Amino acid sequence: MDGFVRVPISEQEPKVRATNFEEVCLGYTEEEAVKEAGRCLNCKNPKCVGGCPVSINIPAFIHEVSERNFEKAYQIISESSALPAVCGRVCPQETQCEGQCIRGIKGEAVAIGKLERFVADWARENGVKPTPAEKKNGHKVAVIGSGPSGLTCAGDLAKLGYDVTIFEALQKAGGVLVYGIPEFRLPKDKVVAAEVENVKSLGVTFETNVIVGKSITIDELMEEEGFEAVFIGSGAGLPRFMGIPGEQANGVFSANEFLTRSNLMKAYEDSDTPISRGKKVVVVGGGNVAMDAARTALRLGAEVHVVYRRSEAELPARAEEVHHAKEEGIQFDLLQNPVEILTDDNGWVTGVRVIKMELGEPDESGRRRPVEVEGSEYNIDCDTVIMSLGTSPNPLISATTKGLEVNRRGCIVAEETDGKTSKASVYAGGDAVTGAATVILAMGAGKAAAKGIDAYFQNNK
């Protein structure tokens, strides 16, 4: 094989995986990883690093892989990333690190994400763990939320010797990694639980079933429980709906509800939590969340259509997920938008009325704005509709924390460089600040805030 083409990665056959919840991508073997690593040109001015939001030293770790020094490779990645087994699986690599890779100009970019995943999986399987701090410094920090931002912030602070407690509202730690992203993309026990264990092994305490703002407020944490600083990593919040007729009908779900039932409560394995197994499901939206909902519904036995109002080029989901979804038989009804949910006399969904769209002038996001084609409405029959239209911030924390500034959209205002909010000794990051974004950005924000919090203590000593 010449250097222009990637070492292919093994995946479960589309027909087989469409009926199970096992991981789709099987990952590289050692031989494959070493061979793929050999394609990296070890550029002097590595463009790939600029594409990675946390600036992993990509050529250096790939070089170690090509030399079979996997532990060394893991240490290099660990300097910048706390969740490599996760990011290697779910980062939108094609627009980040791999999108900038020089190899990509003439052929296929180096499979940076897959190599990162390989290294992280190798480290886990071979018992390589991050090293805890030698000495505690006695300062107590509270972290709210156990998603990527909270885990990263807590892990980094613990390594620096802080006494960190994570407060999590749900019964399990991991945030979107446990309740949102499905098993077939991110194995829960194997990968997510292992990452959480790593953070625990650094000495971080986890307290689940605590809703900050309800069970206890931030001010109480600081005044009554002795926490000297707080990091808020509470995630993106409430699901949005379209506000069209019929949306309250039985059989209309938010993607969050559908995915939470399946992932967190393991409804797909027949737990006590029920889940609607539709025969024909329409998923509205085109992001990662929509793809996950669609592919989960497919695995629960449905015929699935994704209805998205722009064209394929604008689909915000990772290219790999779209590709996988198509291979599995999910149908994409592009340039269409629901105008009404149709129901029977008992209030159950019978279909969706959609209107065709065309792309007009670019809007403020730079993407071409979809406009309705007059008179083009038609009906799609279905029994389930899953709305995946994004989220708006949950006011629970902001409403109960005096002096915490939020912006017009309700997101917490925080400095990008160190996570500082308008309230003294309170920091924030991740989706709670940016609105729904990515794992790696949330992680990066957690890292920046850990540095910010450490600097705060250094300066206040």
Place this chain on the structure above:
Amino acid sequence: MYEIVRKEQLAANIFLMDVKAPRVTHSCLPGQFIIAIAEEDGERIPLTICDYDREKETVTIVFQPIGASTLRMTELNEGDCFHDFVGPLGQPSELCLEENLEETKKKNIVFVAGGVGTAPVYPQVKWLKEHGVDTTVIMGSRTKDLLFFVDEMEKVAGQLCVTTDDGSYGFHGMGTDQLQALVDAGQKFDHCVAIGPMIMMKFVSLLTKKLEIPTIVSMNPIMVDGTGMCGACRLVVGDEIKFACVDGPEFDGHLVDFDQAMARMQQYKTEEGRKKLAYEEGDTHHGGCGNCGGDK
């Protein structure tokens, strides 16, 4: 883990438990609820806080087993633990906020409790009593055997009216009939709180609308997370979509679209029915659905 320190069967199909949950007891108020999970990977079951003891750090819940998960809960005994127990969730009842006390004292308040709804009414009546407000409580059930908390309620209510649909105890009729009777007898109310099955809250609201008594109801739609993340609990109130777990559970009964809320309760009927059957019949279940392999 959250220990059950007391368990009692209150009536034919109604159970009470005191559960050790320090964080909940330190911040909860009447009107709020908790979510309990009996065992790992179990269903998240929302239940109203029926009483709390900040010193003993216990929360009282009262529940009626209706599906697989609540049936499973009835098997837990004193000394056993809930795997998870989180709260308080939702907004406290506006009547039971110190800052509203002056206003509240001016009101003639009537509570209408139906079935297991008696349990969540109790802490509100008790809180008001402790703050010097006497209220009228109408508590109803289908029949005498399903009544509970009569003595407890007697102690905290200014006026207590017990009703049964079949006349086996107290007033013969439904809560709405009793309320109408009180009004006909010249009693004046300017605030009503109705808690119970949705159908009962709907009819109380229809009546109080006619009688022009502002009415608060406590909605119990299907919930998943209870923190405002999933949207399962959405209701139409006035022209707006509200999330019962963060905006509620108490809403203006004259604005709630009950018909839609009741239709939404049917969502998991068939799926749940199967699970309940499988649970009750266990290995002896021969439904022939093929799912369990038990037929082979």
